[in-house]
Amino acid sequence: MVSYHCVDYTARGPDSTLAGASSGTVDVESRVPNIEDDFIDKDSIAQWREFAAFQHGKALQAQRTNSNIRPLVPSMNICLAAIGTWDNGIKQFAAIGLKLAAHGHRVRLAANECFRPKIVALGLEFYPLAGAPDSVQDCAQLIHNAQLNTEAGRSGFGALQAFRELIYSLWPAAYGSDPHGSGPNKPGEHFRADALLWHPMLLGHIHVAQRLGIPLQCASLDPLSPTFEFPHVLSSLAGREAAAMMAPRYSNLLSHGVVDAALNHGSVADVLTQFRSFIGLTSGLDRPNPLVQWEVPHMYLYNPVMLPKPLDWGEELSVTGHVTLQDGLETQEIPRALTEFASSSSNEPVIYFGVSTRDLPFGAFEDLVRKIELAAQQLRMRIIVQDQEVGSTARSPYRSEFVYLVDTDLPYAQLFAHVTATIHWGEPDVLAEGLMAGKPVAVCGSHPSQLFIARLCQRVGVGIAPIDPTTCTIESLLSSFQQLLQPVIRTNAQGLVRSFDPDRAVDVAVDSFYSHLPLEAIVCDVDPRKLARVFDSQHTVKLSLEAYLAVQPVRDESKGFVPYKPLHYDGFCPPVFSICGNPGEIPRDVKPSRKLDAIGMALEVLNAQDERRSSELSQHSSDSSSGSIVAQVVDTEVFWSSTEQEEAVRKATNVAYERLVKPDGLRKRDKLAHMFSGKPKTGELQAVG
DSSP: OOEEEEEOOTTTSOEEEEEOOTTSOBOEEEEOSSGGGGBOOHHHHHHHHHHHHHHHHHHHHHHHHTTTOOOOOOOOEEEEEOOSBTTTBHHHHHHHHHHHHHTTOEEEEEEEGGGHHHHHHTTOEEEEETTOOSSHHHHHHHHHHHHGGGSTTOOOHHHHHHHHHHHHTHHHHHEEOOTTBTBTTOOOOOEEOSEEEEOTTSTTHHHHHHHHTOOEEEEESSOOSOOSSSOOTTBGGGGSOHHHHTSOBHHHHHHHHHHHHHHSSTHHHHHHHHHHHHTTOOSOOSSSOHHHHTTOOEEEOSOTTTSOOOTTOOTTEEEOOOOOOOSOTTOOOOOHHHHHHHHSOTTSOEEEEEEOOTTOOTTHHHHHHHHHHHHHHHHTOEEEEEEOOTTOOOOOOEEOSSEEEEOTTSOHHHHGGGOSEEEEOOOHHHHHHHHHTTOOEEEBOOSHHHHHHHHHHHHTTSBOOOBOTTTOOHHHHHHHHHHHTOHHHHHHHHHHGGGOOHHHHHHHHHHHHHHTSOHHHHBOSSOTTSBOOEEETTTTEEEOHHHHHHHGGGSOGGGTEEEOOSEEOOSSSOOEESSTTOTTOOOOOOOOOOSOOHHHHHHHHHHHHHHHHHHHHHHHHHHHHTTSOOOOOOOHHHHOSSHHHHHHHHHHHHHHHHHHHSOOSOOHHHHHHHHHHSSOOHHHHHHHO
């Protein structure tokens, strides 16, 4: 675990300690001398409330003005890029991609290679991202492990290389050919993106957009934008009680800065700097949160009843609703034995119990099933258990009077129609599918992102406190099952069903994408139905390829026709139109101050830690070299299986190293020179030295 020192801002709020992200979590310990100091003051909340009302009114006015007019968006090459599993991440992007393709755009979805068959079957283009992670937690863990490469004695090289390959695959995803687009090892048609819609954890997004000079937008299921209304879902603060977590606090805002700074640091920052150079960008970025600095539009594919838009989110951030595919690709026939198990008694409630075994120790799942069995037996209820871990080893079939263990690949959404309530691992998609079926929710897990989901469910009255799969007891399971079946929770869950409309949600998502496109900057001045590709600098006119070819015979190209990039990124502020004075450029609303530079504070801590570590390593190197020459080995865990083996190999290596590099008398050639000519030549000795 990488450790960081204290972030001290007692005069402005709580004092926090930052730790690493080795389990997909950034640990932030908040210590508040006076709890009142952590709460956002009433005046600030009033300013943000006024700002939110102003922007909402502006949006309503624009909606009324353009209610019967769909913006004229020219046909574009749109690149989508996603991380996650098929259910939780990929299919949501695919649904948006299909809608965009139906509007006449050329759409490419970049994701892990394993999703190629499904994406291509939908009719979308594909590009493989090298080792794209299964979740934001996995992405955070990959980034953390990559950072270990900078620390002596830690094995981070493999993760660093995996992270580098992922980042470098982002450039050809937006500008290149699918290596297997025309068949195995046969490249497909070249693709150059005109706009990007990428997951925010794909950290090369901003650099690719800047290099191409095109608009970037982000989309995700997990809320990742800074706010004082709730903590970052990858921070340990996300596990706080609902009342504490959902209150406007400085510590919530701080957690976002801490996570962004911690994940964009060290070796990761070095890789991103190298990537910028690789794609032709010379300048660096001064801060690790360009998505926030540049006010990059971001849509969250979440039910706004479950996740209302925070007051301090600007118009560039939207909550669209739950998006999913409605094509029935994942429909499978439910085994007859399972149907009989679920419907054998009308008096016995049936609960779905899904468990992610990703972080469970060996034997913990079997122990949990045993506890579930005993609790269900006492309450006379039936439990459908599912191990939901991608690539997990097939388990032996298990069925008793009260428990039925189903296959991992059986779609959970199909099971929800047969149960009274749901317990699951708490990812946004499984949560939404259960609530769309009107089922109460309990989250089984202990990761802060899972606890965050549980708190959301408790806040709207459709769920109960989370269940820890490693520490729960038969008695605690009895209590959880009973709470989950309370009539009031079931009524609330059923009342929430009408707030889900996936078809409308995907329309809202696409409309949000269109509304944030800088249309005045990207369309041809001669024919607005076409995309501008060429810039006539002599007349300050942007032209489509068709318009350019039409005027080419009568124009002198030496007068200034150049490839056109619609946006200019300076690295510090939101992108602007590359043509100065474009009347279509709309000024941005000035937001109230949050009164806390969370990123700056976190960077101070990280930089101080780097200086301390560098000093310690220098001192260690100085002490080691005082008596002999010592080879410093970094990747300890990669090469040695035990401490004893490490010590033995280190000793032998250092002896050999000293023999090789430390002068020890004359070399054999020089001794021969002494024998035959008495003394080696001065020039030869100099050459040797």
